[in-house]
Amino acid sequence: MNFNVILFFGFVGILLLALGWTLRRPQTHRRPQTEADSLEECGQRHITYLPQVRQAFAKSDYEFLSKNVPPDVLRRVRRERRHVAVAYLTALREDFQNLLRMARVIAVLSPELDAIREFERLRLTAKFAWQYEVIRWRLLAGVAPVPQLNGLSDLVSRLSVRMEAAMKELGERAAIAAELASSMNRRGLDVG
Amino acid sequence: MIVGIAQFQQTMWAVNTATGVFVLLLLVVRKSYRVYPAFTFYIVVNLAQAVLLFVIYRQWGFSSTAAWLFAFGTQTVAIGARGLAVAEICRHLLSCYPGIWGLAKRILLICAGLVLLYSGFAGRHQWKLAVPSADRGLELSIATVIVVLFLFVRYYDVRTERTDRWLATGFCLYSCFGVLNDTFADRYLYGYAELWSLLGMLAFFGSLFLWSWALRKPLTVTVTKENLLPLHVYQSLTPEINLRLRGLNEQLCRLWKPEVTRH
Numbered sequence: 001m002n003f004n005v006i007l008f009f010g011f012v013g014i015l016l017l018a019l020g021w022t023l024r025r026p027q028t029h030r031r032p033q034t035e036a037d038s039l040e041e042c043g044q045r046h047i048t049y050l051p052q053v054r055q056a057f058a059k060s061d062y063e064f065l066s067k068n069v070p071p072d073v074l075r076r077v078r079r080e081r082r083h084v085a086v087a088y089l090t091a092l093r094e095d096f097q098n099l100l101r102m103a104r105v106i107a108v109l110s111p112e113l114d115a116i117r118e119f120e121r122l123r124l125t126a127k128f129a130w131q132y133e134v135i136r137w138r139l140l141a142g143v144a145p146v147p148q149l150n151g152l153s154d155l156v157s158r159l160s161v162r163m164e165a166a167m168k169e170l171g172e173r174a175a176i177a178a179e180l181a182s183s184m185n186r187r188g189l190d191v192g
Numbered sequence: 193m194i195v196g197i198a199q200f201q202q203t204m205w206a207v208n209t210a211t212g213v214f215v216l217l218l219l220v221v222r223k224s225y226r227v228y229p230a231f232t233f234y235i236v237v238n239l240a241q242a243v244l245l246f247v248i249y250r251q252w253g254f255s256s257t258a259a260w261l262f263a264f265g266t267q268t269v270a271i272g273a274r275g276l277a278v279a280e281i282c283r284h285l286l287s288c289y290p291g292i293w294g295l296a297k298r299i300l301l302i303c304a305g306l307v308l309l310y311s312g313f314a315g316r317h318q319w320k321l322a323v324p325s326a327d328r329g330l331e332l333s334i335a336t337v338i339v340v341l342f343l344f345v346r347y348y349d350v351r352t353e354r355t356d357r358w359l360a361t362g363f364c365l366y367s368c369f370g371v372l373n374d375t376f377a378d379r380y381l382y383g384y385a386e387l388w389s390l391l392g393m394l395a396f397f398g399s400l401f402l403w404s405w406a407l408r409k410p411l412t413v414t415v416t417k418e419n420l421l422p423l424h425v426y427q428s429l430t431p432e433i434n435l436r437l438r439g440l441n442e443q444l445c446r447l448w449k450p451e452v453t454r455h
Contacts, residue, residue, distance in 0.1 A: 007314050008375040011332065012368045015339050019364055022342035023357070103433045104348050109419070110291040110426035117430045118295060122347075124437035131441065 086139050093132055100125060197386045204393040205242065211400040212239045218407040224355075227411055230280035231359065234273040238396075241266045254386075264323045271330050278334055278363055282341050284356045289348070290420070296344050303340050304333040328374035335367035358406030362399040369395035 065077055103121065107113055216235050219225045225232040245263055252259045282300065286293040311329035338360050345352055370392065377388045 004314055005375055008328070008332075008371055011310075012335070012371050015335050015364070015368055018339045019342065019361070022339065022346045023361065099433070101349070103430070106421060106426055106429055107291060108289050108348050108350060109421045111420050111423055113291040113295045113426070114430065115295055115298065117434060120434050121430070121437060124434060124441055127441050128437065 082139055086136060089132065089136060089139070096128070197390055201386070201390045201393065204390060204397065205246065208393055208397050208400065209239065209242050211397060211404065212242065215400055215404050215407065218404060222407060222410045224407055224411050227284075228277070228280060228359070230273070230276040234270070234277040237270050237273040241270050264327075267327065271327065271334075274334060274363065275330070278337060278360070281356055281360045281363070282337070285341060285345060285352050285360070286350065289350055291426070292344065292348055292350065296341065299344075300337050300340055304337050307333045307336045324374050324377050328371050331367040331370035331374065335364050335371065338364040338367070353411075355406045355411060358402055362402035362406070365402070366395055366399040369398075 062077075066074055069077075100121075107118065212235055216232070216239065219228065219232050219235065244266060245259075248259050248262050282296070283293075286296050308329045311325070311332050341360065344350075373388055373391050373395070
C-alpha cells in the first residue's frame, strides 16, 4: 500500500476516533450552570482529611511498627498505606478537577479569552493527567514511594481559596440574573 | 460488473435526489430554513447539481472531458456551500459564548489552513490529480474543523443542540469518507471512477439520512443569553490558576523522582 494512502487513512482514522470520543456522553456530565452549589465546596472535601492522612504516612509510625510488629503485619500495613495513598491521590484529583471545572465556567462566561493562557492550562492539565496516571500505576505496582502529599494538597487548597472570590462573584451575578428573570416574568404576567 | 455498477449508480442517484428533496421539505415544513439558511442553500445546491449532472451525463456521457470538468466545477460550488453550512453550525454551537467563540474561530481557521497545507504536501504532485487533491484537502479541512469544534464543546462542557450535533456529524462522516474515496481515486484513478462515484453517493445517502433524522422534529429555538462575567475576573484568576497548576505539576514531578524517601 502506498505511503500516501496510509497517511490519509491514518489521519481519517484519528479524526473518526476523536469524533467518537467527543460525541460519547461523559460518565458524570454536569452542566456548568447547575453546579453552583457543588462548587461552593469545590476543592475542600478531601483536604480536610489531610492531617489524618499525614499521620498515617508519618515515618516515625512506620519505624515504630517495624520494631514492634512481625514482618507479615508490617507488609500488610505497607500495602494498606499504599491503598490509602492511591485513594487520597484519586480524591485530590477529584478536587482538582472540580477546580478545573470552575476555571472552565469562568472561561465560558468570559467575554474574551487569552489563547496563550488557555493553551497553557490545557498543556498543564494534560501533563498532570499523565503524571498522575504514572504515579498511580507505580504506587499500585509497589515500585513508587508513598508520596509526600502535603505539598500537593497545599496547592489545591490555595487554589480553592483564590477561587472563592470568583464563586462569590458568580453567585452574585446569578442572583442578579434570577432576580432579573423573575422581574421580567412578573412584568410579562402583568401585561398579560 | 460495470453495467451493474452503472445501474446501481442510477438507482442511488434517484434515491439521493428523493432523500435530498425530503430533507429540503423537512427544512421548509419545520421552518428550520430560518435557523439554517446556509444548510438549506447547501441542500438546494446539491439537488441542482444532481439534476444538472444527470442532464450533462445523458448529453455527453459519463467519461467525457466536458462532463468531468462540469462535474468538478459544480463540485467546487457544492464544497463552498458545504463550507458555509459548516461555518453556520460552528456559529450555532459556540456563538452563545463570545470568549470561546472568539478563540475557536481563530483555532479552527488555523487548523483548516494547516490541514490544507498538509494535504497539499502529502498528495501526489501531478496536474491531472490537482482537482481530486484539492477536493480531498477541502474535505479533510472540513472534517478536521468539525472534530476540533467538538473538542472545544467537550473541553469547555458547553450546552449544544441535538440538531446541530447531528448535522455536524453528518458533515464530518461525509467528509471523512470523501477523503478516503479521493485517496483511492488518487492511487487507482483509472478503473476506479465508476466505483468512486457510487461510493460517494452511498456516503452522501448516509449523511442525508442523518440530517433528515436530525431535522425530523421541529426545532425549539432557545436563545440563551449567558450572563457574562466582567473581563477582569478571567484576567485575574486564570494566571493564578495556571501558576498553581504548574506548581502542582512540579510537585508530581518530585513524587515521581527516585530520590524521594521510600517508606
